[in-house]
Amino acid sequence: MRRIVEIAPDGPRPSISLRPVPPCEPPFDDEIEPLMWASAHQLALDWSPPALLRVAAEQAAATTPAGPPALVPEASREAKLAVHHFVRACVEVLSGHRPPAHLRKLAVPAEASAVVAQGLVGARRVAQLRRAGPGRRSARRPSPVAVIKLRMCQPRPGVVEAAVALVTGERTWAMALRMELHQQAWCATILRLI
Template sequence: MADSRRPGPTRPPIRLRPAPVADPPYVDEAPDLWPRPPGQLALDLFGTGRPAAGRPAGRRPDPRPRPGHPAAPPLPPPATSTPEANRAAHRFVGTCLEILNGYRPPGQIRALVEPGRTVEVTEQIARAAARTPPVRRRSTRPAVHLLRLRVCQPRPAAVEVAAVVTGGGRSWAMALRLEHRRGTWLCTALQVI
């Protein structure tokens, strides 16, 4: 006679494991339970309220290097972009949005892309087009909008751009790199995320 009951579970049973300790140690516990990485200062969790020894309360530390301690390396300057690079980034992203909204044919992007990268960039634009709502030809309002654009110029002939785009109730990002070649800014990489 055949068994008419349902077959048993195909997944292994769920195992319950103890939760890791999340509370700070008590005063009477050994300090080895919460080891500190080297160089990290101790945090006064128990409110003794005593200031650190050797430093008056309310004063900033001395910025001069002390003997025997290496000085911290200076921070690099922030990577900002020139107005020309900003215009190039806005122009390229604006062209991509016009293609996604149906105002331009996709072939017009070729003039703004490095010749060896045209196929990769058009594939990424097609990937973005799959996320957009259907284009309504008679509508004057674009279906895809630019929410935010960030431009960074790590070196004088290169610009990295991050754009947040929304359309059809969804948002996504576009990351691209523009390089100044032959007197114009050309896209060398585009990634739709």
């Protein structure tokens, strides 16, 4: 790691640490220019449904009463707060600042053991990564686990799902979770660390 120190007229400024940016996401296909991946021999496909299917779909839409949408893409305020609280607790477990058993009270009782087990597996992986890191000294403070990106959606009322990108040192992790409204409280039902 390089450190740069500048001397200002009033005295030295604090040192600035320059670190490489961790690779978070690969480039998407839609970021590449179409000319790079389109072929001259590529067939143009017509994805529109046949006329009979189109007429049947229009008739079904006309006879079906308007109801709530099947997908609620934006999570409610309470769901967002619950997800942020749960993710913060998971980050503390992964960093080693909190025991994995603390996730039990944030999970549905029937699924609590699976949620705690995933937290324990993740904490062990992070600890093993810190021990096996090249050139690590015991006196040096280990790099914390940090959230890079958090995406969530509410597939139906009372359920929220989230995907979280985490980083520790130079390693990027993914975490997926599902929370449900259980007895007037948001509780985790699924936790997966990748």
